[in-house]
Amino acid sequence: RKEVEQDPGPFNVPEGATVAFNCTYSNSASQSFFWYRQDCRKEPKLLMSVYSSGNEDGRFTAQLNRASQYISLLIRDSKLSDSATYLCVVTSGNTPLVFGKGTRLSVIA
Amino acid sequence: EADIYQTPRYLVIGTGKKITLECSQTMGHDKMYWYQQDPGMELHLIHYSYGVNSTEKGDLSSESTVSRIRTEHFPLTLESARPSHTSQYLCASSDIRSPLHFGNGTRLTVT
Numbered sequence: 001r002k003e004v005e006q007d008p009g010p011f012n013v014p015e016g017a018t019v020a021f022n023c024t025y026s027n028s029a030s031q032s033f034f035w036y037r038q039d040c041r042k043e044p045k046l047l048m049s050v051y052s053s054g055n056e057d058g059r060f061t062a063q064l065n066r067a068s069q070y071i072s073l074l075i076r077d078s079k080l081s082d083s084a085t086y087l088c089v090v091t092s093g094n095t096p097l098v099f100g101k102g103t104r105l106s107v108i109a
Numbered sequence: 110e111a112d113i114y115q116t117p118r119y120l121v122i123g124t125g126k127k128i129t130l131e132c133s134q135t136m137g138h139d140k141m142y143w144y145q146q147d148p149g150m151e152l153h154l155i156h157y158s159y160g161v162n163s164t165e166k167g168d169l170s171s172e173s174t175v176s177r178i179r180t181e182h183f184p185l186t187l188e189s190a191r192p193s194h195t196s197q198y199l200c201a202s203s204d205i206r207s208p209l210h211f212g213n214g215t216r217l218t219v220t
Binding site (some may be wrong): 035036043045046049096097100 | 203208210212
């Protein structure tokens, strides 16, 4: 089983839709969790960290479920500019970050 | 915004040549990483360093080597480039206070 698993998509949604991605991780000792966004042929960029209590940044909400070992990202009121690949990232203290394969999102007009 | 720089941005080179991809960061981050990514595919960690004179191989076997003589500098070298090395190489850095920040990558083509 891979350390971090994501549904690769693609998720094709209309503008204004709400879309949610899940990411599961296998290492119960994982301590830090992030969502990154990667545009085509660009480097990944940090979208948001994921905190135990859940956190929100504008239209984006991230949640962590330690018991079931998954994190989620919810995007409300999708914009065309949200089209990208969303990468789930997990780290266990002093080990290198582990990236999921990413979930592709296409927001359609 | 993170200050991490990679050069060259694009490189086209013939088989058998020695190449060095440069990566520098001005944030004083202890940890630095090299990832390899083919178009539309996942990131693969090929090397990382947790400080000066410390380097480790990542998950993906690579014929490249790295060095960390200075905190800010983490070059990657291919002694003899081959077409199979054609890919995008992404450098990143982090520390305990800061999650991973990437450079804008080097797109390598070996002909």
